[in-house]
Amino acid sequence: MGKKVREVLKRVKKKHVTKQAKGPRTKFLAREPYELGDGITQSLLSSFLTCRRRTEWELEGWRPVGTKQAIWFGSLFHSLLENLCIQIRAGGIGPQDADDFFEEFIEPWIKKHTKRASFDSPKTAHFLAAQAKAVFAPYCEYWEEDFNRTWLETEGVFDTVVDMGLHDYRLRGRRDGIEELKKNRLRLVEHKTKGQIPEKLSDVLLFDFQNLFYLLTLNVDLTTMFGKKYKPVVDVLYNIIRRPGIKLKNGENLKHYTERIREAVTKDSASLAHYFKRNELIYPLKDQALFRDELKFQLTEFRMWRAGTMHTFRGPSSMCMPGWTCQFIDACAYQTMDGYQQNGILFEELMD
Numbered sequence: 001m002g003k004k005v006r007e008v009l010k011r012v013k014k015k016h017v018t019k020q021a022k023g024p025r026t027k028f029l030a031r032e033p034y035e036l037g038d039g040i041t042q043s044l045l046s047s048f049l050t051c052r053r054r055t056e057w058e059l060e061g062w063r064p065v066g067t068k069q070a071i072w073f074g075s076l077f078h079s080l081l082e083n084l085c086i087q088i089r090a091g092g093i094g095p096q097d098a099d100d101f102f103e104e105f106i107e108p109w110i111k112k113h114t115k116r117a118s119f120d121s122p123k124t125a126h127f128l129a130a131q132a133k134a135v136f137a138p139y140c141e142y143w144e145e146d147f148n149r150t151w152l153e154t155e156g157v158f159d160t161v162v163d164m165g166l167h168d169y170r171l172r173g174r175r176d177g178i179e180e181l182k183k184n185r186l187r188l189v190e191h192k193t194k195g196q197i198p199e200k201l202s203d204v205l206l207f208d209f210q211n212l213f214y215l216l217t218l219n220v221d222l223t224t225m226f227g228k229k230y231k232p233v234v235d236v237l238y239n240i241i242r243r244p245g246i247k248l249k250n251g252e253n254l255k256h257y258t259e260r261i262r263e264a265v266t267k268d269s270a271s272l273a274h275y276f277k278r279n280e281l282i283y284p285l286k287d288q289a290l291f292r293d294e295l296k297f298q299l300t301e302f303r304m305w306r307a308g309t310m311h312t313f314r315g316p317s318s319m320c321m322p323g324w325t326c327q328f329i330d331a332c333a334y335q336t337m338d339g340y341q342q343n344g345i346l347f348e349e350l351m352d
């Protein structure tokens, strides 16, 4: 590891540059049922709006056996970017340090998740690390400007009570980043790792549920978090990193695999643009107000469903593979929970 990166890491530990909110306590859903007072995340509500069957199983703690590699690649890349931003805030790190930084980061990450048995085999953790390493340094070079941005928060957990007229609701989540722009403006940053990027994505993003949900809570919390310095937030940077689809060959070692992916990623400017995409979006306040009105009805439906006054049924099958495949397809198709275990934790994505 480079001496410079080591020095920055020491400084980061001393300065605690990012004050992070605490994630929720561990609640095993099979033992302690979900209650409305636990709060609602955007993923829980979107799941409810598309398929109540899926949501019920999720809230009962059912999870498929085995590692979902796409989800874990996303989780690894999010952690990488979070730590990178913390160090950018501490100063003294540049895109040229990306590989050193990765080496320093990855071993503790693998240890932590192998210990928690997050993966079906330790090999999976090393395989995902090989993919992430291939993409990370090119990403840092491609978005070199990120090293000069002012990051105010990274991976901040929020827990915001919002007044929705008849009822207050506890809305929860984890924002990937908040960046300071010029003229007292802030920008919400969302990272996504994707295998496929749909053609009409930029249009759909203009009314994206997650972005609007996060803007709503950020604007409710804005003064508490930052005083009166900033205007209501309307800007979002939607940052997509494409997960490599290149397969490991029979007998190939992971070092060679990493090199092969990196060659493909950095082949030319078209290839880099294929792997790294950003959408800069503006959500005018009138659009945010419309979202808030709609959300009120969606939350009311969710409340009634939890109270048992609305039925649970499967959603239309077009919702079973909307860009990703629902993890409960086997359960729905064959009416059995074989291949699932009831070990889910509530809001695991918010935990540290």
Ligand code: SF4
Pocket: 051, 052, 053, 054, 314, 315, 316, 317, 319, 320, 326, 327, 328, 329, 330, 332
């Ligand atoms: S497979 Fe389709 S119907 Fe079944 S839970 Fe998933 S989204 Fe709902």
